[in-house]
Amino acid sequence: MNIQTRGTPATADACPTLADDLLHGAEAIAIFVFGNVRHRRKVYYYASDAKVRMPVFRIGNVICARKSKLIEWIEAQERDL
Numbered sequence: 396m397n398i399q400t401r402g403t404p405a406t407a408d409a410c411p412t413l414a415d416d417l418l419h420g421a422e423a424i425a426i427f428v429f430g431n432v433r434h435r436r437k438v439y440y441y442a443s444d445a446k447v448r449m450p451v452f453r454i455g456n457v458i459c460a461r462k463s464k465l466i467e468w469i470e471a472q473e474r475d476l
Contacts, residue, residue, distance in 0.1 A: 424438045439458070
């Protein structure tokens with residue numbers, strides 16, 4: 396029987412697609428969307444605003460987002476103008 400040891404991933408290789416698409420923390424999201432870490436408060440604002448709801452989620456206490464979903468969200472904002 397092959398038993399996985401604790402802390403060992405299920406596969407030998409990490410999933411580069413998910414890892415490359417994931418933004419971890421409001422600062423990373425602010426840099427990706429707004430181009431500057433100083434706009435991290437906007438990330439929290441748009442994440443909680445019901446009208447424009449930025450597609451974010453939490454892993455524990457850390458706000459996270461997928462780059463692909465943020466791009467879709469921005470394109471939807473452009474179409475709604």
